[in-house]
Every structure is written in structure tokens, then in C-alpha cells.
Amino acid sequence: METVGAVGNHEKEDHEKNSSHSSPQEHRSFAEFAKDKLDSAGRELRRRLPMAGQIGAHLMHPRRLLLHSTPTLQTDVVLIFPKGLPDSMLLWLLQKLRGSRPRLRVCVRQHASSQCSAFYITADDDVLLQTAEEVHLPKLLKPEFGGGYKEFTVRDMHCFQKGTSASDLLNSQERGALVKHVLESARAEPGDEHALEPALTLRPGQSIVPACVSRGVIASMFPLHDRVALESLRKKWVKTLFSPQPLDEISEYFGVKIAMYFAWLGHYTQSLTVPAVVGFIFWIWLGTANDNWKDIAYVLFSLFNVLWACVYLETWKRYSNVLAYRWGTLDQRDDLLVEPRPLFQGEMGISPVTGRPGPQYAAWRRRVWRHCVSLPVMLLCLSFGAATTFALLRAQDWWESTLVYFSWVPRALLAVIIAVEEEVYARIARWLNDKENYRLETKYENHLIVKIALFQFVNSFMSLFYIAFYLQDMDKLKEQLAVLLITRQIISNLKESALPYLIENLRLAKICVDVFGAMSPSKIPTSTQITEMFEKRTNSSGEPPETLLNGGADDLERRDSEPVVGQKVIHQAELESQLFKYEGTFAEYLEMLTQLGHVVLFSAAFPLAALCALLNNAAEVRADAFKLCHVAQRPFAQRVSSVGSWQHAMEAMVAVAVLVNCALIGLSGPVHRLLPDATPAQTILVIVALEHVVLVIVLALRIAIPEIPGWLATEMAKVEFQRREAIKNAHAPLLSECPSQDDVRPSSRISPRTVTPTTPKQNDKPPKRVFVGKIPEIPPFS
Structure with a gap:
């Protein structure tokens, strides 16, 4: 065989030589x-x-590695540990995760490119289904059972669409979220306090994995990408500029929270076309109109922008409710039934609602900290930020009038100080929020929004308020607003997408050199060697010998099979660990909230503000999509019913815009020119009356536009009727009155003879009806 191969190679070389000399x-x-x-x-x-x-x-083309790397199969969540973490900590965490209930399947590997250890984690199908029932995951029912979303139960699995197996019922983002829930349910027990010292001191009942992530014991935790679904999303979402966003696919792959953000961003961008067109026409017309018409147009345009913002917010409420209904999150469970956030701290006790053990924290302690510590610190930071900005603006005026030269120095200093203040205050706000110790993730985020949005408002708009109401210079206000709006947008896009993309390519290029060039293949340890090393250490610690994968040797060979030592491969999980961590939608919402303020607060001073925002957001949608699909690790999915407190923040911004625009109308001159004989007192009365009229109109618009469209209310009632008819046909009296949040049947409490039917297999016959006394056992609907 070698001789034949050698002859073939010589013939090939001769052919190449002949072709090269042609x-x-x-x-x-x-x-x-x-x-x-x-x-x-x-x-x-x-x-x-x-x-x-x-x-x-x-x-x-280093990003080709992400496509040509070896797929990491049968892994839902990956834990990456920092380089140099003591083996004792790894072994303790491994034993805790392997011994968790329900059990997880953990595989240990060492990444060749970074020399970091990693846990590859998944769970069996029965564990995932039980966890889905525990977290009350809503899934679509079959039409014959009424349709719509219903909280999943294992007993009624056959009633749900694609309910033949866990692989059909659960998509990849749901599997990742469920495994994460199981990981977070592993809590420290008495005697575990010093297991991770000096890095972390645990408290009994504390969730181990989130605490390790927050203190750096775990460098990162992320679910793996589904390559096929991700590539489809890239083609439909990132690589197309003018096609609609595939919101349903985004929700299915990244979760409802991220899909809701992109739906809001797309709706906001489309809504900006109205003030952008009107503002452009107004800007052109100002060049030819006389002063009288300019004053009238100034007043009308200011009022128009405020009313547009109000209508936009109300239409978004309607649209978000439609999306929440489509994605099964419109009717959220009661807050007292939701699991506490993993970093919630408290003494272990019994929940008065569920009767299960869990951390308890007195509400009065949170209120004392919030009013005695958080509020004074926030006021001090806001006052310091406002005073610093005011002092720098005064120094800028003195510099420009006295020194003349290098007028950019105070402006650059102001920009640097504002950026530093924002970073420092964000850390202070998060520390205060952590100390307030909120039980729910939504409460934690809502109070964080209040803290950071207030400081952002003062930091971003202090200079504009100074120019508008202290200097009363409309030309300078126009210039400052244009500079702030445009430069912040350019810097934000470069910082959020372009720079991380460049850094990530450099990381991947370094991996190419390390693995395929500089690093000797014989020095790359395989996962089998790592497994043997951990087995020896586990056996020496007194534990019974068993493989790191909780399924035995067969599973080890199936999931952790690798080429022999010397063959160069890079696994998908190893490459994705080098991607940037996606920090959530908080920064994006904050950026858009600031932009909305630039559009509606001082809109008449710069009519093209909405047009600039429209052009920026058209690119922002694809830039954020590019960041999610190309630059960042896959985030864990979260289920939300709306944008949360950001809706209230935008409504507050519109209310402030009413006051600011009416004040600008009175101070900048239109009222004086339109009513030359009015006294100052009469001018103030006119402005106050105008302000109250606008507020009444805004309130009337909110009342006139219902939050739930009529057709959606009809559809919800139709689904409810179909469910009641399904129950009536099954002869189950009064079950329609059971709340959808509870999966408890009165019959199961009365009779101890309740029989739970097993989930039928794909080829089995439909399940037979099981009777409890005289009441048939059927899924509860409401």
C-alpha cells in the first residue's frame, strides 16, 4: 500500500510539474x-x-474556526474555571454537582488553548421534564384540548404539542435554562462554609453556582449555541437590512426577554419615521419662513413631538401585549409563587405560600437600608454629579471668553469626567442594590433601573438644561444637542460591536497559532487523561471510584471521544468560551432611553434629532443582532411579559418633556413675540395653561387607547371557551374554575386513590381515561 501511495504521489508531482511548465x-x-x-x-x-x-x-479568517470546530455534543451548559484554580475546589464542586438532586451529568475537560478546566453539563430527559414542571414552563396545548399556552406537567405531557419526548418538546434554549435552574438549586449545607475559602465563604442554604460566578470562582457559565438554528438566524436577521425581524425565531432561540427588546427597538425605530419626516420638513421650511411663522411652527412642533411620544408609548403597550400572548407570557404567575433569585440571601425557613424550605429575609430590613443608606448615597452622588458638570460648564465658558485658544480642552475634560462618573456610579448603584437584597430578579432590576436612570438623566442632560435655562442660548443648545446625539451614537456602536468583534478575532487568531502552530500536539492532554487524573484524586479522597460522567463508561466513550494525542482539534465549547459574555439588555435600554430624551426634551431646538435617531437605530438593530450572533456567548433565556420598568421610565421622560417644552416656549421668545402686550405674570399663566392642556391630552390618549386590542381580548376569550368546552365534553365538573397557576386538582386531595398516567410513547395508543372516584382524571384548564 505504501509503494502504491508513493508511486501515486510521484505521478501527481510529475503532473504538477508538467502543468507548472505549460x-x-x-x-x-x-x-x-x-x-x-x-x-x-x-x-x-x-x-x-x-x-x-x-x-x-x-x-x-479566524472566525471560520467557529464553523469548522468539532461540535460539542450532548452538552447544554458549560462552566469555565479560571486558570490556576486549586484542584480541591474543582473536586468539591464536581462532587456537589454530581450529587445534586435531580442528578446532572458532568464531564470534565481541559481547554488546550487557555489551559482552563471546564465542566460540560447536561441532564437526562426525565430530569428536564420534571424541572420544566417545577418552573411551570408554559407550552402550547393541542387544539383538541383547547389550544393556547398551559403550564407544563409531566402527567399531561400527551396533551401538549410535540409532547412525545423531551427532545421534541424542549428546544435548545429551554434545555439550557432548565439545566441552569438545576445548577442554581444546588445549595450549601452545614459544614460547607469553608470549602471554597479564601475565594468565597458560603452560608448554609446559599446557592453555590451563582455565588461562585459572582466571586470569580467560576469564570463564566453559558449555554452552547445550536449551530443550525444560529446560522438560520444569521441569514434571516443579521445579513438582511430591510426585511422584518424574525421575532418568533429570536424568541425561540434567545428567549422572550431578548426578543422583547428587539421588538421594542424595531417598533421604536419605525415610530421615529413620523417625527423624522415632520422634523425634516420643519427644518427646511424654517429657512424660508418669516419670524411670525417660525414662532408658530416652533410651538406646534414642540407639542407635536410630545403627543407623538405619548401615542408611541401607548401603541407599544398594545403591541407588547400581543407579543406576550403569542409567546405565552401575558399572564405571569404571582410574585409569591416565583422562585427567588439565586443571589437572594436570608435565613433558611419555610415559605408560608409553598410550604417548602427557602431563604427568608425580613422586609423591614430592606426598607431600613433603602431609606437610611441607599437614598442618601444616591442624593449625594446626584448632587456631586450635577455640581461637577455645572462647574465644568462654567469653566468652559470662562475658558472660551478669556483664553480663546484650545477651547476643546474643557469639553474633552467634561466628556472624560462624565464617563468616569457613570462607571463609578454604576458600581455604587449595583452595590446598593445588592445590599437591599431583593427576592425577585424583576424587583432587583426595577430598582437598579431607577438608580442608574436617574443618574444618567442628570449626567446626560445637565449641560443641555444649563444652556437652555441658564444661558438661554438656543443656537448653542442646538449645537450641543447635535454633538451629543451624533457622537454618543457613533461611539456606542463602535464600543458595543466593532471593538469587541476586533478583539474577538485577535483571540481566535491566537488560538490558531497556539493550537495549530506554536503548541506541540503531543502536549495537548486529551479529556481521557484529564478524567483519569480526576478519578485518581477522587479515589484518593475516599470517595468511591466512578467516572466523571454520571452515566458510566459507555457514556464517557460516547460523549468524550477524541482523536488520539497529536491530532489537532478544537471543540465548539472551547471556542465559545473565548467569546464575550453578553451582559443583557440593560445597557441597550439605557442608551435608547437617553436617545428618546434627546428627541423629545429639546426637539424644537434641533428638528433633525429624530432623523439622526432613526438612521442610528436602523443600524443599531443589526449591530445588536450582529453582537448576539457573532460576538457574544449565547445568553440564558428569560421569560418576561413586557419591557418592565423601562416603560415607566419612558413615560416619566414624556412627562418631563411636557414641562421642558412648555418652559422653553415661554423662555425662548415665541410667546413674547406672539403676545407682545402680555405681562410676565400673564406669560406664566399662558405657559401653565398650555402645560395643563397638554397633560390632559396625554392623559386622554392613555385612556382612549386600550392596552389590550379588541381582537386579542376576543381571541383570549375564544381559547378560554374552547377549554371549557373540552372540559365539559370530558364530563369534569368545576375544573374550569382551577387557576392556571396551580396544577392541583381537588380530586387528588380528596381521594388517596389518584392514579397518575404515564406519558405515552410515540407509537403507543392514546392514553386511557383514569377515574378517581366518579371524576375523570384530565388536565386542568383555565
Whole structure:
């Protein structure tokens, strides 16, 4: 065989040599001749330097590694540990996760590129289904059972669409979220306090994994990407500029919270077309109109922008309710039934609602901290920020009037100080929020929004208020607003997408060099060697010997099979661990809230503000999508019913806009020119009356536009009627009165003879009806 291969290679080389010495006349064109020469040169280079072509290709296009890496199969969540973490901590965490109830399947690997240890975690189908029932995951019912969303139960699995198996019923983002829930349910027991010292001191009842993530014991935790679904999303979402966003696919892949943000951003961007067109026409018309008409247009445009913002917010409420109904989150469970956030701290006790053990924290302690510590610190920070900005603006005026030269110095200093203040205050706000110790994630985020949004408002708009109401210089206000709006948008896009993308490509290029070039293949340990090492250490610690994978040797060979030592491979999980962590939608919402303030607060001073915002947001949608699909690790999915407190923040911004625009109308001159004989007192009365009229109109619009559209209310009633009819046909009296949040049947409490039917297999016959006394056992609907 070797002789035949050698002869074949010599023939191939002779053929290449002949083709390389062929003349241009033998080719149909000079381009084909040049192409043939380049191809032969490339073959010769690859023959002499086998790795050169591979390394060069990866260095030129390092992101190809994400497509050509070895898929990490049967893994839902990956835990990455920092380099140099003591083996004792890894072994303790491994034993805790392996011994958790319900049991997880954990595989240990060491990444060749970073020399970091990693846990690859998944769970069996029965564990995932039980966890889905525990977290009350809503799933679609079959039409014959009434349709719509219903909280999942294992007993009624056959009633749900695709309810034949866990692989059909649960998608990849739901599997990742369920495994994360199981990880967070592993809590410290008495005697575990010093297991992770000095990095972390645990308290009995504390959730172990979130505490490790917050203190750096775990460097990162993320679910793996589904390559097929991600590539489909890239084609439909990132690579298209003018097609609608595939919101349903975004919700299915990234979760409802991220899909709701992109739906809001798309709706906001579309709504900006109205003030953008009107503002552009107003800007053109100002160049030809006389002063009298300019004053009238100034007043009308200010009022128009405020009313537009109000209508936009109300239409978004309606649209968000439609999306929440489509994605099964419109009717959220009661707050007292929701599991506490993983970092919630408290003494272990019995919940008065569920009767289960859980951390308890007195509400009065939170109120004392909030009023005695958080509020004074917030006021102090706000006062310091406002005073600093005011002092720098005064210094800027003095510099421009006295020194004249280098007028950019105070402006640059102001920009730097504002950026530093924002970063420092964000850390203070998060620390205060952590100390307030909120039980629910929604409460925690809502109070964080209040803290940071207030400071952002003062920091971002202090200079504009100073120019508008202290200097009363409309030309300077126009320039300052234009500079702030445009520069913040450019810097934000570069910072959020372009810079991380560049850094990430450099990381991937370094992996190419390390693994395919500089690093010796014989030095790359395989996961089998790592498993043997951990087994020895586990056995020496007194634990019974068993494989790191909780399924035995067969599963180990199936999930952790690797080529022999010396063959260069990079696993999908290893590459994704090098991506940036997605920090959530908080920063994006905050950026858009500031932009909305620039559009509606001082809109008449710069009529093109809405047009600039529209152009920016058209690129922002794709930039944020690009960041999610190309730059960041896959985030864990979260279920929300709306944008939360950001809706209240935008409504507050519109209320402030009414006051600011009416005050600008009175101070900037239109009222004085339109009513020259009015006294100052009469002018104030006119402005106050105008303000009250606008507020009444805004209130009337909120009342006139219902939050739930009529057709949606009809559809919800139709589904409810179909469910009641399904129950009536099954002869189950009064079950329609059971609340959807509870999966408790009165019959199961009365009779101890309740029989739970097993979930039928795909080819089995439909399940038979099981009777408890005289009441048939059927799924509860409401």
C-alpha cells in the first residue's frame, strides 16, 4: 500500500510539474494561465509546509474556526474555571454537582488553548421534564384540548404539542435554562462554609453556582449555541437590512426577554419615521419662513413631538401585549409563587405560600437600608454629579471668553469626567442594590433601573438644561444637542460591536497559532487523561471510584471521544468560551432611553434629532443582532411579559418633556413675540395653561387607547371557551374554575386513590381515561 501511495504521489508531482511548465498558448486565456500557476504554487507550498496553508487561512479568517470546530455534543451548559484554580475546589464542586438532586451529568475537560478546566453539563430527559414542571414552563396545548399556552406537567405531557419526548418538546434554549435552574438549586449545607475559602465563604442554604460566578470562582457559565438554528438566524436577521425581524425565531432561540427588546427597538425605530419626516420638513421650511411663522411652527412642533411620544408609548403597550400572548407570557404567575433569585440571601425557613424550605429575609430590613443608606448615597452622588458638570460648564465658558485658544480642552475634560462618573456610579448603584437584597430578579432590576436612570438623566442632560435655562442660548443648545446625539451614537456602536468583534478575532487568531502552530500536539492532554487524573484524586479522597460522567463508561466513550494525542482539534465549547459574555439588555435600554430624551426634551431646538435617531437605530438593530450572533456567548433565556420598568421610565421622560417644552416656549421668545402686550405674570399663566392642556391630552390618549386590542381580548376569550368546552365534553365538573397557576386538582386531595398516567410513547395508543372516584382524571384548564 505504501509503494502504491508513493508511486501515486510521484505521478501527481510529475503532473504538477508538467502543468507548472505549460506555456500560455496552451491555455485559453492569460487569466487561466495565471490561475493555474497560482494553484500549482499553492499545492507546492502545502506539500512543503503542511500547516502553513491551514494557519494562514485561519489567521486571515479566524472566525471560520467557529464553523469548522468539532461540535460539542450532548452538552447544554458549560462552566469555565479560571486558570490556576486549586484542584480541591474543582473536586468539591464536581462532587456537589454530581450529587445534586435531580442528578446532572458532568464531564470534565481541559481547554488546550487557555489551559482552563471546564465542566460540560447536561441532564437526562426525565430530569428536564420534571424541572420544566417545577418552573411551570408554559407550552402550547393541542387544539383538541383547547389550544393556547398551559403550564407544563409531566402527567399531561400527551396533551401538549410535540409532547412525545423531551427532545421534541424542549428546544435548545429551554434545555439550557432548565439545566441552569438545576445548577442554581444546588445549595450549601452545614459544614460547607469553608470549602471554597479564601475565594468565597458560603452560608448554609446559599446557592453555590451563582455565588461562585459572582466571586470569580467560576469564570463564566453559558449555554452552547445550536449551530443550525444560529446560522438560520444569521441569514434571516443579521445579513438582511430591510426585511422584518424574525421575532418568533429570536424568541425561540434567545428567549422572550431578548426578543422583547428587539421588538421594542424595531417598533421604536419605525415610530421615529413620523417625527423624522415632520422634523425634516420643519427644518427646511424654517429657512424660508418669516419670524411670525417660525414662532408658530416652533410651538406646534414642540407639542407635536410630545403627543407623538405619548401615542408611541401607548401603541407599544398594545403591541407588547400581543407579543406576550403569542409567546405565552401575558399572564405571569404571582410574585409569591416565583422562585427567588439565586443571589437572594436570608435565613433558611419555610415559605408560608409553598410550604417548602427557602431563604427568608425580613422586609423591614430592606426598607431600613433603602431609606437610611441607599437614598442618601444616591442624593449625594446626584448632587456631586450635577455640581461637577455645572462647574465644568462654567469653566468652559470662562475658558472660551478669556483664553480663546484650545477651547476643546474643557469639553474633552467634561466628556472624560462624565464617563468616569457613570462607571463609578454604576458600581455604587449595583452595590446598593445588592445590599437591599431583593427576592425577585424583576424587583432587583426595577430598582437598579431607577438608580442608574436617574443618574444618567442628570449626567446626560445637565449641560443641555444649563444652556437652555441658564444661558438661554438656543443656537448653542442646538449645537450641543447635535454633538451629543451624533457622537454618543457613533461611539456606542463602535464600543458595543466593532471593538469587541476586533478583539474577538485577535483571540481566535491566537488560538490558531497556539493550537495549530506554536503548541506541540503531543502536549495537548486529551479529556481521557484529564478524567483519569480526576478519578485518581477522587479515589484518593475516599470517595468511591466512578467516572466523571454520571452515566458510566459507555457514556464517557460516547460523549468524550477524541482523536488520539497529536491530532489537532478544537471543540465548539472551547471556542465559545473565548467569546464575550453578553451582559443583557440593560445597557441597550439605557442608551435608547437617553436617545428618546434627546428627541423629545429639546426637539424644537434641533428638528433633525429624530432623523439622526432613526438612521442610528436602523443600524443599531443589526449591530445588536450582529453582537448576539457573532460576538457574544449565547445568553440564558428569560421569560418576561413586557419591557418592565423601562416603560415607566419612558413615560416619566414624556412627562418631563411636557414641562421642558412648555418652559422653553415661554423662555425662548415665541410667546413674547406672539403676545407682545402680555405681562410676565400673564406669560406664566399662558405657559401653565398650555402645560395643563397638554397633560390632559396625554392623559386622554392613555385612556382612549386600550392596552389590550379588541381582537386579542376576543381571541383570549375564544381559547378560554374552547377549554371549557373540552372540559365539559370530558364530563369534569368545576375544573374550569382551577387557576392556571396551580396544577392541583381537588380530586387528588380528596381521594388517596389518584392514579397518575404515564406519558405515552410515540407509537403507543392514546392514553386511557383514569377515574378517581366518579371524576375523570384530565388536565386542568383555565
